[in-house]
Amino acid sequence: MKYLGQASLAVLLLAAGCTAQQETTAPPETAAATPEALAETAPAETLPPAPANRVALFGDLHVHTGQSFDAFISSVRATPDDAYRFAKGEKITTDGGYDVQLNGPLDFLAVTDHGEYMGIMPVMATPGSALSQTAFAKTVFGPDAENPAQSFQNVGLTIVSGDEIEEIYDRDVIDSAWQRAIDAAERHYEPGKFTTFAGYEFTAMTPVLESEIPAAANLHRNVIFRGEAPARLFSTLDSPNPEDLWDWMDAQRADGRDVMSIPHNSNASNGEMFASETYEGGELTADYAVTRMRNEPVIEITQIKGTSEVHPSLSPNDEWANFELYETFIGSAAKSSPHVGDYARNALARGLGLADTKGFNPFKFGFIGSSDTHIGAGPFIEEKFWGKFPADGADPAARHSIPPNGAMTWDATETEASIPADGVMVPNMRRLLAASQYSASGLAGVWADENTREAIFDAIRRKETFGTSGPRLKARMFASFNFEDGILSDPDLVANAYESGVPQGGNLTGTGAAPQILAWAMRDPDSYPLQRVQVVKVWTDADGTAHEAVYDAACSGGALPDPQTHRCPDNGASVDLTDCSTNDGTGVGEMKAIWTDPDFDPARRSAYYVRVLENPSCRWSSWDAARNGTPPNPDMPSTIQERAWTSPVWYNPEG
Numbered sequence: 001m002k003y004l005g006q007a008s009l010a011v012l013l014l015a016a017g018c019t020a021q022q023e024t025t026a027p028p029e030t031a032a033a034t035p036e037a038l039a040e041t042a043p044a045e046t047l048p049p050a051p052a053n054r055v056a057l058f059g060d061l062h063v064h065t066g067q068s069f070d071a072f073i074s075s076v077r078a079t080p081d082d083a084y085r086f087a088k089g090e091k092i093t094t095d096g097g098y099d100v101q102l103n104g105p106l107d108f109l110a111v112t113d114h115g116e117y118m119g120i121m122p123v124m125a126t127p128g129s130a131l132s133q134t135a136f137a138k139t140v141f142g143p144d145a146e147n148p149a150q151s152f153q154n155v156g157l158t159i160v161s162g163d164e165i166e167e168i169y170d171r172d173v174i175d176s177a178w179q180r181a182i183d184a185a186e187r188h189y190e191p192g193k194f195t196t197f198a199g200y201e202f203t204a205m206t207p208v209l210e211s212e213i214p215a216a217a218n219l220h221r222n223v224i225f226r227g228e229a230p231a232r233l234f235s236t237l238d239s240p241n242p243e244d245l246w247d248w249m250d251a252q253r254a255d256g257r258d259v260m261s262i263p264h265n266s267n268a269s270n271g272e273m274f275a276s277e278t279y280e281g282g283e284l285t286a287d288y289a290v291t292r293m294r295n296e297p298v299i300e301i302t303q304i305k306g307t308s309e310v311h312p313s314l315s316p317n318d319e320w321a322n323f324e325l326y327e328t329f330i331g332s333a334a335k336s337s338p339h340v341g342d343y344a345r346n347a348l349a350r351g352l353g354l355a356d357t358k359g360f361n362p363f364k365f366g367f368i369g370s371s372d373t374h375i376g377a378g379p380f381i382e383e384k385f386w387g388k389f390p391a392d393g394a395d396p397a398a399r400h401s402i403p404p405n406g407a408m409t410w411d412a413t414e415t416e417a418s419i420p421a422d423g424v425m426v427p428n429m430r431r432l433l434a435a436s437q438y439s440a441s442g443l444a445g446v447w448a449d450e451n452t453r454e455a456i457f458d459a460i461r462r463k464e465t466f467g468t469s470g471p472r473l474k475a476r477m478f479a480s481f482n483f484e485d486g487i488l489s490d491p492d493l494v495a496n497a498y499e500s501g502v503p504q505g506g507n508l509t510g511t512g513a514a515p516q517i518l519a520w521a522m523r524d525p526d527s528y529p530l531q532r533v534q535v536v537k538v539w540t541d542a543d544g545t546a547h548e549a550v551y552d553a554a555c556s557g558g559a560l561p562d563p564q565t566h567r568c569p570d571n572g573a574s575v576d577l578t579d580c581s582t583n584d585g586t587g588v589g590e591m592k593a594i595w596t597d598p599d600f601d602p603a604r605r606s607a608y609y610v611r612v613l614e615n616p617s618c619r620w621s622s623w624d625a626a627r628n629g630t631p632p633n634p635d636m637p638s639t640i641q642e643r644a645w646t647s648p649v650w651y652n653p654e655g
Contacts, residue, residue, distance in 0.1 A: 049449040051503075052495035054464075056474045057451055058443050059108030060087065060378050061199065061262060062222050062303060062370035066095075067113040067177050068201075071374040072121035073140070073152050074389045078376035080111040080184035086377045088194055096390030100377045103526050107451050108444075110199035111181055111376075112222045115235030116159050118200065119177025120168055134167045156331060160205045160216045162240035175232055182229050191452045198229035202245050202261065204236050208270050208329060215334035217270035219263070219279075221245065221296070222370075226258035226457040241279045243288075246295040260461065264300035264372065266347070267308040268330050271339030274347035274363055284354065289362035298366040298460055301344055301467045301645055302442035304379070304388050305330065305372060305434075309611075309645060310345045311338040318550050320613065320641065324439040324469065348538045348648060349546035352605045355652075356540060366463030366505045366647030367609070369442025369470075378443075380470040381526075382640065383580070385440045385620030392435050399435035400633055401624035408630050436636055440620050441469045445644070447476065447503070463505025468644040471527035475644035477504040477610040478518040479651075481511050487518070488592045504609070504647040510654040514600035517649075519553050520592045521612040527642060528614040529587025531556050532568045535595050538648075539606035550611075554593035557586025566598075573615035575639050580618035580626045587615040602653060609648040613641045 064070075066077045076095050086092045089105035113119075124131040125141045138144060139151045158164055178200065185196040204219035219242055223233070234248040242261075249259050266273035278288060301309055306326025315321045329336050340346040344367065351363030371378030372388070379386045379393075386393025396402045403410055445466040446459040459465060466475040480501030487496055497518055502508060508515055519533045533554040540546050552561040555568030562569075572585030597608075619640040622632040632638040 050495070051498050052492070054447045054449055054459075057107035057446050057448050057456060058472050059106050059195070059446075059456070060371050060373075061110045061112065061197070061224055061368065061444050062201075062264060062300065062372045063109060063111050063376060063378065064113055064201075064372070064374040065111060065376045066122060067119050067181065068374065069114060069117045069121045069155055070152075071113075071389075072125070073148070074374065074391075076375055076390060080113075080181050080376075081187070083111050083376035084109060084184060084188035084196060088188070092377060094375050094377065094386070094390055094393065096375075096386075096392075096394040098386070098393055100384070100386055100393070103381065105194065108195035108197070108456055110197040110222070110224055111184065112199040112201045112224075113177075113181065114203050115174075115178075115200040115223075115233045116203050116237050117155065117169070118174050118233070119180070120170065120173055123170075123173050124168060131168055131170060131173065136165060136168050159203050159236055160207060160240070162236055164237045169237065171232070178233050179231070189453070193451060195451055195453055195456055197224050197226075197453060197457070199224040200233050200235075202235060202242070204240050204242055204245075205330075206240075206270075206272060208334065211329070211332075211334045213332060213334035215329035215332035215336075217272050218265045218268040218330050219272060220265060221261040221263050222300070223249070223259060223261045224457070227453055228257050230257060243279050243291075246291050249295050250291070258457070260457075261296050262298055262300055262368065263296060264303060264370070265305050265308065265326075265330065266299065266342050266344065267306050267311075267326055268328075268336055269339075269342050270329070270336065271341035274341040274350060276341070276350065284358070284360075284362060286358070286360040289354070289360035292362045293364055296365065297463055298368050298465055298647070299344060300370050300442075301367040302369040302439070302469050303372040304438050304441060306437065306439060307441070307469070308342070308344055310343050313338050314340065314343060314346055315548060318548075320550075320611075320643075323643070324441065324640070326434075326437045326439075328434065328437070345536065345538060345548060346546070348607045349540060349548065352538065352607060353540045353544050353546065355605055357544065364650060366460075366465045367467045367645045368444035368446075368460070368465050369467030370444050371442065379440050380443060382440045382470070382618060382620040383623050385623070387435060388438055392438065396624040396628065399438070399621075399624075401436070401621035401636070402628040402630050402633075410631060410634055436621070436633070439469070443468045443470060443472065445475065463647040464503050465505065466644050466646045469640075469642045471524035471614065471642050471644075473524045473527065473612060473614070473642065473644045474522040475610060475612050475646045476520040477646040477649065478502065479506065479508050479515050479608060479649040480518070481508070481513045481515060483516050483518060483594055488594060502649060504649060506649050508649060508651045510602050510652060512602050512654065514597045515608065515649075515651055517553065517595045517597075517608055517610070518592070519595060519610045521590065521610075521644065523589040523614075528582065528617045529556065529573075529584050529589060530591050531571055531573060531587055531613050531615045531641070533591045533593055534611045534613065536609050536611055537597065537599075537606055539601075539604050541604070549599065551595065551598075553595035553610075554591045556588045556591070559586075571615070575616050575618060577618065577622055577632060577638055578626060580623055582615065582617055584615060605653065606651045607648040608651070610646040612644045614643065616641050
């Protein structure tokens with residue numbers, strides 16, 4: 001490992017309370033003209049904003065309300081207006097009877113109720129409506145409901161099959177609910193202060209045929225519109241094939257409505273989200289890659305149902321891979337096994353291999369986080385965690401974080417919910433089984449010119465994004481071959497980094513020199529100090545074998561990583577599980593580093609991204625236990641290291 005200055009790695013650690021002079025960045029995707037060059041060719045009033053002035057904005061692009069069939073059947077009555085009020089900092093009362101409020105408002109939000117049967121359940125539950133008179137409605141609602149749980153499962157099965165329940169599939173009702181969602185987004189949009197997007201979820205799933213317990217693989221996407229949205233959405237009941245969704249999106253774009261889809265929960269996709277073949281089993285092609293990347297520039301790397309970066313069994317040399325794992329299929333008790341097509345890091349490597357052998361890369365995506373809350377209010381903070389559904393936040397015992405029945409220890413206690421014989425969970429059972437796996441996560445971060453729809457959408461399009469596990473932790477990355485000495489202390493750091501390099505989401509074409517990564521992280525003042533900044537590298541050999549490595553690039557307390565292990569020394573941080581108090585050790589508020597790849601092969605494609613780790617702190621389940629005066633559940637992680645991930649930069653050999 002080389003160090004800048006006395007070695008080839010330069011690390012500058014700034015004290016916690018220090019304000020960054022340039023908390024902005026990111027260039028256009030094309031090589032682009034500097035602001036000075038643009039000034040020579042365009043009138044001043046038409047100049048685009050300088051990239052050096054971009055700001056970090058935080059939001060959630062995955063929020064459900066009572067307009068989603070699964071939320072409504074779980075007693076959620078929250079509206080899109082409630083979700084927007086919550087995001088703007090207001091206190092709201094959940095359908096579980098408790099109040100929730102953020103520490104501060106978000107910058108942007110999209111309500112993304114399931115497109116399938118959107119608004120159908122509320123109308124079906126309304127006495128006197130035509131839908132309430134259907135035979136199906138009478139099995140779900142009212143005193144004579146015969147089997148609500150089975151009816152709920154039947155709705156879910158149609159989403160897997162793509163064949164609607166005809167008697168309740170009223171497109172006029174769905175269109176009306178979708179229009180109300182669009183109208184709510186318009187009502188709450190305050191350009192420059194709070195941004196809203198019209199959006200919905202395309203809830204694609206496929207049967208897991210090899211599972212003895214009924215299960216389905218997750219291929220869900222959130223569909224987000226830059227501005228105007230169409231009067232009718234496209235759901236899996238139009239086609240369960242995501243490639244048909246992309247065709248529909250291309251048609252929307254041709255009509256002047258820009259749109260993107262954002263995959264989520266690849267961790268439960270049974271290897272299908274980033275598969276080496278098409279949805280119908282065909283060969284991947286260059287057209288497939290271009291179409292996918294045009295429509296899906298980023299993925300959701302973390303959310304309530306776990307983190308999709310990496311799995312310990314696939315990345316055994318990453319000590320931090322065992323983070324917020326969700327290891328059952330969605331809506332089922334069936335355990336999921338990790339596949340290469342499930343996790344972002346493995347998909348990046350698969351994409352590099354395809355670029356080597358086929359000349360195209362369909363997995364060149366950036367990262368965001370979001371929540372997937374089903375109560376209109378994302379649970380981003382461990383200490384305040386309220387779960388995914390109303391019942392989750394009402395009772396710690398229901399989410400298995402404290403011993404049941406008033407016990408004060410976990411001795412001889414059943415810590416897992418019982419599983420029904422057929423393995424298919426009714427709504428309450430789903431919550432009981434899954435609640436212990438839920439995460440207080442996550443948030444989407446963007447480096448945008450301003451807080452408007454256009455600026456945020458365009459930042460996502462160019463992948464100048466990052467995801468966090470909940471804190472408003474700022475993460476930034478540039479890559480170059482020739483950063484100037486002393487750039488880390490330069491007041492014009494961001495402008496110079498843009499001029500001499502590319503930001504997260506960008507591309508580097510080889511010059512023979514090893515890439516330099518400028519990694520920069522800034523603490524959330526309401527969260528914990530930073531412990532380390534890491535660079536994750538993914539590459540493939542000439543024979544197509546995938547490789548990965550994790551390098552600590554900056555260590556708190558001014559320490560340097562070991563040149564052999566590439567790991568920081570222990571920074572002395574610790575957690576007292578009895579009350580969740582912490583010892584900060586040498587944790588800091590801001591970290592910067594220039595890292596040069598010590599194992600660089602100029603002939604091999606590679607991808608680099610930055611991962612930032614906070615000091616350890618209590619997981620939500622340990623906060624529950626500490627407040628209850630009982631030990632943490634031994635079947636759950638007791639501590640957590642909150643983190644952020646930047647979008648990658650891709651290195652391509654010269655020629």
